[in-house]
Amino acid sequence: MKRIFLVAGEISGDTHGSALMRALPTDELELSGLGGPTMREISDDIEDWLADAAVLGLWEVLKKYGYFRQKMDETVARIFAEKPDAVVLIDYPGFNLRLAKALRKGGFTGKLIYYISPQVWAWKRGRIKTMAELLDLMICIFPFEKELYENSGLPTEFAGHPLVDSMEEERIDGVTRDPNLVALLPGSREREVEGLFPQMLEAARILKKARPDLRFASTGATAVLDARIHELAGKAGIKIEKFPAHEIMQRAAVGVVASGTATLEAACLGLPYCLTYKVAWLTALVARQVMKVDFLGIVNVMAGREVVRELLQEKSTGPVIADELERLLSDDVVRNALQDDIARVVAMLGEGGSHERAASCVIAALGAD
Numbered sequence: 274m275k276r277i278f279l280v281a282g283e284i285s286g287d288t289h290g291s292a293l294m295r296a297l298p299t300d301e302l303e304l305s306g307l308g309g310p311t312m313r314e315i316s317d318d319i320e321d322w323l324a325d326a327a328v329l330g331l332w333e334v335l336k337k338y339g340y341f342r343q344k345m346d347e348t349v350a351r352i353f354a355e356k357p358d359a360v361v362l363i364d365y366p367g368f369n370l371r372l373a374k375a376l377r378k379g380g381f382t383g384k385l386i387y388y389i390s391p392q393v394w395a396w397k398r399g400r401i402k403t404m405a406e407l408l409d410l411m412i413c414i415f416p417f418e419k420e421l422y423e424n425s426g427l428p429t430e431f432a433g434h435p436l437v438d439s440m441e442e443e444r445i446d447g448v449t450r451d452p453n454l455v456a457l458l459p460g461s462r463e464r465e466v467e468g469l470f471p472q473m474l475e476a477a478r479i480l481k482k483a484r485p486d487l488r489f490a491s492t493g494a495t496a497v498l499d500a501r502i503h504e505l506a507g508k509a510g511i512k513i514e515k516f517p518a519h520e521i522m523q524r525a526a527v528g529v530v531a532s533g534t535a536t537l538e539a540a541c542l543g544l545p546y547c548l549t550y551k552v553a554w555l556t557a558l559v560a561r562q563v564m565k566v567d568f569l570g571i572v573n574v575m576a577g578r579e580v581v582r583e584l585l586q587e588k589s590t591g592p593v594i595a596d597e598l599e600r601l602l603s604d605d606v607v608r609n610a611l612q613d614d615i616a617r618v619v620a621m622l623g624e625g626g627s628h629e630r631a632a633s634c635v636i637a638a639l640g641a642d
Contacts, residue, residue, distance in 0.1 A: 274301065274418070274537075275301070275302055275303070275358040275359075275639055276303040276355060276356070276357040276358050276359075276481075277297070277302055277303070277305075277306075277350055277357055277358065277360075277361055277557060277635070277639075278305050278306045278310070278351075278355060278357040278359070278360045278361070279293075279305075279306035279307070279308060279312065279319070279360075279361045280307045280348070280360065280361070280362050280363060280365070280368070280372065281307065281308040281309065281363040281364070281365060282307070282322070282324070282364075282365035282369070283326070283357060283364065283365055283366055284309065284323065285364065286308070286309070286364045286365055286389070287308050287310065287311050287312050287323060287366070287499025288311060288435075288595055289310070289363055289388065289628070290308050290311075290312045290361075290363045291312045291314070291315060292307075292312035292628040293348070293363075293388065293437065293631055293632055293635070294312060294315045294316065294591035295315065295560050295628070296628045296629045296631070296632035297632045297635065297636070298544070298636070299315070302319070302577075302631070304316040304318070304531070305318035305319060305355060305357070305580040306318070306319055306361075307320050307322050307326070308320070308321065308322075308323075308358075308522075309321055309323040309542075310323070310365075312513060314433065315475070321480055322344070325337070325340060326344075326346075326368070329405065330605075331414055331458065332572075341368065341479070342465060342532050344368075344382075344430070344498045345368070345372060345375065348372060349372070349375050349379060349538075350550045353379065356383075357383055358383050358384065359383050359384035359385070359386055359635065359637055359639055360372075360373075360376065360381075360383060360384070360386070360639065361386045361387075361388055361468045362383050362385070362386070362387045362388070363388050363389055364389040366400075368417055369405070370391075370404065372402065373385050373387075373404075373407040373408065374403075374407060374548060375387065377407050377524070377532050381396060383408060383498060384409045384410065384638050384639065385408045385409050385410075385412050386408070386409060386410045386411075386412065386634075386638055387408050387412065388412045388432075388631055389412075389413075389637075390413045390414070390415075390418050390422070395410045395460070401421065401422065401425045401427075402425055403424075403635065404422070404427060405422070405425040405427035407426065408427055409638060410427075410428050410634065410638050411428070411429040411430070412426050412429075412430050412431055412432050412634050412635075413430070413431055413630045414431075414432060414433065414434045414435065414622075415434065415571070415622075416431050416575070416577065416621050416622070417574075418431070419431045421542060430627075430634045431623075432623070432628055432630040432632075432634060433622060433623025433624070433625065433626065433627035433630060434537075434622040434623060434630055435627045436534075436537055436538060436541055436621050436630070437541065437619075437623055437624070437630060438626065438627060439463050440502050440519070440538055440542055440635075441541075441625060443519040443542065444466070444523070444542070445523055448520070448524060450523075450525065451488075451524055451526060452490070452491075452526045452602075453484075453486045453488055453526070454487075454488050454490055454524055454525045455477070455480065455487055455488070455489050455491055455524055455525055455527055455529075456489075456491070456521045456522065456523065456525035456527070456528025456529070456539075456544065456546070457470070457473040457474070457476075457477065457489055457490070457491040457529060457604075458481070458491060458492075458518065458522075458528060458529065458530045458531060458535055459473060459491070459531050459532055460531035460535065461494035461498070461533070461535070461598045462494075463498060463501075464513065464587060465531050465532070465533075465539065466498050466501055467539075467551060468491065468551055469531050469551060470491075470502060470505055471509070471590045472549070472589055472594060473491075473549075473591075473594060474505060474506060474511050474591070475590070475591025475592070475594075475595075476508040476529065476592070476594035476595035476598060477489050477509070477511045477595075478509065478510070478511060478591070479591060479595035479634045480595050480598060480599060480602075481511070484602070485600070487501060487515055488512070488560035489512070489514065490514040490515070490517050490521045490524065490525060491513050491515070491521070492496065492515055492516065492517060492521065494518075497604065499515075503515075503602070506542070518535065518538075519538065519542060520539065520541040522539045522543075522544045523542050523544070526545075526601075526602065526608075527544070527545050527546060527598055527601040527608065528544050528546040528547075528598075528601055529546060529547050529584075529597075529598060530544075530546045530547075530548055530549070531549060532548050532549075532550035532551060532569050532570060532585075533581075536572060536581070537571050537572065538549055538617050540572050540581075540618065541619055543612060543614050543615065543616065545598045545608050545611045545615070546581060546584075547582040547583075547584055547594065547598065547601070548569065548570045548581050548582065548583050548584065548641050549583075549584040549585065549588075550569060550585050550587045550589060551585065551586055551587075551589040551637075553620075559570075564579060568583060569583055569585060570583055572618050573613060575618050576614070576618050580611070580614045580615060580618060581611070582597050584597065607613075614616050
């Protein structure tokens with residue numbers, strides 16, 4: 274019986290890891306590794322380390338440097354003790370790429386497979402050469418990643434994007450778009466709500482003056498953020514209708530969405546939207562120096578052009594957001610064209626079944642039937 278050791282260090286990685294594990298023939302494989310609670314539900318040999326592993330920001334990582342160094346040593350020792358036929362690294366590049374390097378340096382001869390590529394194409398393309406030297410296979414979820422990695426000599430398979438499946442499950446039968454409902458989606462983090470939602474509310478006030486029948490919908494990723502959203506809206510004099518985020522994306526006529534995974538979710542659910550984001554000026558300056566892509570939104574990156582308007586930094590203001598939402602609301606041709614363009618980009622993500630294809634790639638790499 275072949276053995277696979279999996280490593281995920283974030284909530285999203287635990288989600289993708291568990292789906293991959295369920296798609297694998299578990300009666301023919303021994304699965305172990307590091308992950309989260311949903312991966313552990315499938316195998317008792319998965320250690321749930323998310324409480325310590327899922328940290329955000331350089332400072333948080335530095336504070337836990339000792340822990341991560343110890344965990345790296347423990348994981349390397351465990352892998353050599355278990356002698357798996359393959360190690361599957363799921364996103365989480367800060368730890369997983371170092372782990373791959375340590376394993377190769379120590380003489381590990383099993384397969385090293387990476388699933389859910391880190392966004393090296395946007396920030397650190399120099400890592401691609403290193404990954405090609407360390408890994409046996411990359412399983413990517415964006416179509417343009419395949420050519421990028423294969424040009425470096427790394428065998429790569431495109432499995433499709435998991436959001437295609439998960440968003441299909443979120444579709445609500447019979448829901449139609451309300452021409453007077455506008456989505457205001459400021460992101461899932463506190464700093465995003467504090468930094469972006471006031472501009473969205475200002476845009477809402479501007480639109481409401483010109484269009485009294487307009488209504489607005491939003492929601493927070495947590496109960497605390499949801500309460501804060503309604504508090505800010507109350508102070509601004511804007512009534513917020515509350516639905517789950519994915520329902521808002523299907524009910525609203527148009528929307529403004531903070532840069533992040535939500536923009537791809539909105540695209541999968543067909544929402545005509547504009548993207549916005551704003552960070553400290555120094556952070557923005559550094560980002561502009563190191564970014565290797567022309568756009569922030571993944572829909573635009575995939576299309577190679579600005580399909581969805583990006584209102585970033587100095588453009589992330591109430592009046593500018595209001596102007597773009599008004600453009601989408603008032604011009605059926607523009608709005609329909611945007612929906613068609615978004616649909617064409619989403620079609621590039623595959624037809625579903627990404628985890629099953631990824632599992633097939635893993636099995637093929639092992640040399641199994």
